[in-house]
Structures are given as structure tokens and as C-alpha cells.
Amino acid sequence: MKYDNIIYRPPSEANTLLLQVTSGCSHNKCSYCSMYRDIPFKTESLEQIEKDLIKAKVFHKNTKRIYLLNGDPFTLNADKLKSIAQLIHTHLPNCETISMYSSIKSIKNKSLQELKELRSLGINDLYIGIETGCDESLEYINKGNNSREAIKELKRLNDASIDFISIIMYGIAGYDKGVENAIATAKLLNSVRSKAIALMNLTLIPGTELYEETIKGNFVQASEQEKLIEIKTLIEHFHLKDETLFSSIHISNLAPLNGILPRDKELFIDRLNRVIV
Template sequence: MEYEGQICRSPMERSSFMLPVMVGCSYNRCQFCMLFKHLTYRRLPMDQIFADIRRVADLGGDPKWVFLGDGNAFSLPAEDLLAILQEIRRAFPSCQGVNMDATVTSIAQKTDEQLELLAKAGVSHLYLGIESGLDDVLRLMDKDHTKAQAMEQIRRIQQAGMVFDAHIMTGVAGKGRGRENALALGEFFRRTRPSRVVNFSMFIHRRAPLYQLIQQGKFVPADEGENLEEERVLLHQLWNMEVEYDGFHDILPLRVRGKLPEDREKMLKKLEKALGEHGDAPWPVALVD
């Protein structure tokens, strides 16, 4: 397999066979993201994708799960996705499902019939970069959706038979707004019922567009103590939901993960300990240019 760029996928997909179907991200406008800025987006030829599938099958591979990469694989035309899914089913008889990243817009571009066909063909989990529960924050971060639009497209994929998983970022709302964002996200998740929530606490790179907003005074980052408190408030909001949670803090040796509601108290105790140790941690800006 030839792979360009950094491998980016949810930790829940660590045992999946990662099958690239594109290079980079078809959206690639999020203010905080540097994963794909150095890449020129392009779709990979179908012959190359099919060859990767056959190569794994010829070596005896029969993965239970397949993850399509890279950023926003669901933006491929429905007919291309259906052809890839058919080849996966033919090559891997044990495959239980195919997961990938999506955006609200890439879902909206597909009809209800196409969503149902994709679900029946094997699309299982779609990871959506929800990031925040506040519309003004979504606008500032140049996301491709509002809160209401996200709810509507999540409703459509769930109705079609797919599972909604969420990516969020504590700290994305900026200094002094962590609790507000946590409460908004809690309400959003109670209404949309994700199966998984992955939290990548905000880490700002000097070359990211968001850094320019900081220099212009349009965004003031939260410190890591506030990010930890935001995560604590969010977990309280999700206390009675059945959801798998995984939270990362890049500048701290901390990872908070488990299944709610059964692991809630253990996760909260870990956060409270971290708050006591790192509550005054500085706001995170990468020193790499």
C-alpha cells in the first residue's frame, strides 16, 4: 500500500484494515487542522483501490473491519463507494462493516436512497467532526455545518441504518467558554445519541489558520486547566448515555477513556486528579514551524 501524509483515524479503528481511497481531505478548511494542509487533495484511481484490496486478500487477509481513508472518505460519489464496498465484500467474507470519516455536507449531498444503499452494502460507522455545540464557534472554525444541520444529517444516516460517531475538541470555544460548550455538546449528544465520542483537546500549531486569528485577537485560547474542566462537565452531561468515550490531551500525559455509564466515576476521578496536578497548565501552541 502506498500512503501519503499522516495516518489519521479514530483510536477505535486501530485494528481495522485502513484502505486509502483519497489523498488529503476534500474539505480541508477547518481553522485548527494541519493534518492535510500540505497535501493536494485527489481521489485515488479505482484500479489502485481494488489492487490494494486484492493484495491483502491474496496474502490471506480477511479483516473484520475496514476503515476508508483519508479525510472525509464519505465525500466520494455514492456509486464509487458502492463499487468499493462490493469489492470488499467479495474479497473479505468475514468483514462486518466499513467505517470512515464524513462531514455534514458530504451526507447532505447524498439522497435518502443512496444512504440506504450504502448502509445495506456495509457502511457501518460514520465519524463526524462535530467539534463544538455552539454555532458561532462552528462559524469561526470554518466548519461546514450549523448545529441544526448536523442534527438533520445525523437523523438521516441513523434512519438509513448507519451509526453516528463524533469527534469533538475541548478548548475549541476559547477562553472562558468551556463550560458553555460542554453544556451545548451534552444537549446535542442527548438528542443525537452517538455510539462513540472522541475528544482531541485543542492543540494549536503555529502554521494553522487559527494561529493567525489568535494574533489578530479574534480568538483567545483556553488554558489546559479549563479544557480539563470542560471535559469533566461534558462527562457529567453524558452520565446516563450508553457511549464509548476516548479523550486525549496532547500536552499532558493524560488519556481519559471508557464506556458510559459504567466507567463514569473512574473517568471523573482521573480528570479530577489531573485538574489538581495540571490546572494551571499554559495554553497549547506547538513550537514546530
């Protein structure tokens, strides 16, 4: 199967069949991210995608799940995504779920009817890098959307019955802004229905704009203590209406937490209190 570059996929998709439908990231402007920095964005042809599916069915004919690569495959227009889904079902008829990364902007370019049609074809479990609910931070990291737009588009996914995993990055607001950031992020997530919430710790990577801003002294990192307090504040301010998987098992995290909210809310807070000095 064709894979052009380094493969990035969520930890939970470690055993999922990977199908390349794009290369690079359509946005590729987030100031903290280096994943696709030197990779031009391009889309894969349906002919190549079908070739890969023909190869895949030799070893994965009974697969029930497939993950589309790369940075933001949901940026493809609805017709292209429908065609890809139809090819998947032709060659892998047992496939039930077609998952991928998405941005807020990529939801925006699809009507509610198109979203519902995509859901009917098995497109579900979108991984969305929300990062934060703080507009100041969203603008600073050049995310490409504000919190109001995020809530609007995530609610449209809810209306279309498309599940999504909200990826949140603590430490992104910098020194002495963790509590403020946590409260704003909790407010955003309380407004929508996530299937899961996945936490990541801000990691500064050489070559990114945020790294350079740190070197210049324009961005000051939060301490580990501040980050732990930010996580605790986030959880304290959650008022989720539905049971939601909560996970901070990514290798970047300071405190591994894995469970269900709101059921495990007090357990998480107790664990964090034990490590906060």
C-alpha cells in the same frame, strides 16, 4: 498498496487494513487543522482500488474490517462508495465493516435510501469531527455546518442504522467559554445516538489560521484548568439514552478517561474533581 501521503487514522483503527480511496480532504478549510493543508483533494480510480485489494488479499484475506483513507472518503457519491464496497466484498469476502472519516456535509449529499443501501453493504462506524455544538465556534473555525445541520444529518444516520463515532474538541471555544461550549455540545450529543464519543484537546499548529489568530491576539486559549472544567461540564450535562463508549485516550488529552456512559458518569466526574485544583 498505494499510499500517497502521510496516513491519518483513528487510534482505534491501528490494526485495521487501510485502503486509499481519496487523497487529501474535500473541505480542507477548518482553521485549526493542518493535516491535508498542502495536499490537493483527489479521488482514487476503481482500477487502482481493485489493484490494492488484490494485493491486500494475499496477506489479509480473512480480514473482517477495512478503513478507507483519507480525510473524508464519505464525500464520494453513493454510487462510487457502493462500487468500492462491492469490490471489497469480492476480494475480501469475510469483511463485515467498512469504516472511514465523514463530515456532516458528506452525509447531506446522500438520500436516506442511499444511506440504507450503503449500510447494507457494510459501510458503518463513521468517524465524524463534530468538534462542538456551539454555532459561534463552528462558524469561527470554518467547520462548514452549524449545530442544527449536524443534528439533522446525524439523525439520518441513526435512521439508516449507520453507527458513528462523535469526535469532540474541547478548548475550541477559547478562553472563558468552556462551560458554555460544553453545555451546547452536550445538548447536540443528547439529541442523537452515537456509538462512541471521542474527546480531543485543541492543539494549535503553526501554519493554521487559528494559530495565526492566536499570535495576533484575536483568539485566546483556554487554560488547562478551564479545559478540565469544560470536560467535567460536558459529562455532567450528558443525558444519553443509550449506552455509549466514552474515550479521551488520544495523546492530546489532559485526562485519560475510558468507559461507558451513563454507567461511568459519576466515576469520570470524581476523577476530574481530583485533578481540578
